[in-house]
Amino acid sequence: MVCQRCKLAVENELSKLGLHPVKTELGEVIIKEDILNKGQESILSKNLKALGFELLDDKRKKIIEQIKTLIINTIHYNDQQPQKNYSSFIAEKLHHDYSYLSKLFSETEGITIEQFIINQRIEKVKELLVYDEKNLSEIAYETGYSSVAHLSAQFKKVTGQTPTVFKQSGIYHRKTLDNV
Template structure:
């Protein structure tokens, strides 16, 4: 819902400023031609007022695409987490995984795997708080090799075991 709202805001601002565009998607806008500097500045300012920004640096754009792909993988309820994440990201973005991994680490200061683990743990927290799944079911759904592996990773990231986290949020 948020992404649809953002898309509509971007379209409205493009229309208001008079910038012709071919498409507006999450994270990208395809224009008919290059945007004059004065219109680009006006667009940047108007989007900034509503909490959006234009990413012009190709590395940052690529990092955002990596994050979107990882988020898609983690949020999916269709066993997408069973997919090898490096293959998934590489195929989705059509880049060599080593290249993506190096850029991600350089810009973000953490590895793609660390980012993935953090997102998975956030998803596990959601399951613990809002779903009626057992820790075994959560472990299976999130593609952990065992409940023990999930618990160890959860404790490493949060400082609590999954059951302690669950009890503290009741």
């Protein structure tokens, strides 16, 4: 889940089954009930899949989802980037060694955590460019880039065009956060 609408959709599906969500966060739901019966679990899984979600029961999948959620929340929904590097930040928040998390993520997702972070940051840059409220220096600062040159180089490497060309083209090829 990557937005408020996603959280509401999941809560709605839980309610349809007579379940009571206590806390709904990006990537995690806590329900009042201690356990789901097989029928509820099957229906919930089917209904969530129809909405583009997945019921996670594997520990490894849960950790991957936690990594993604942490990165997405940090980049897209927080005003400030972490004060330390992402590897330390992620390891600290998830209480696991970063090398374990990195290996697990790469094996499961086919890209590194670093590449996932870059892709998310570039999507945030695209969003800010489309809004046209900030200049490139402000966007670089807000998204944690050390300079406009670094942002531009990474943007071009990922998208094939400079931020200026992207903005001037008027053709905004953006991805939903869960597809980045």
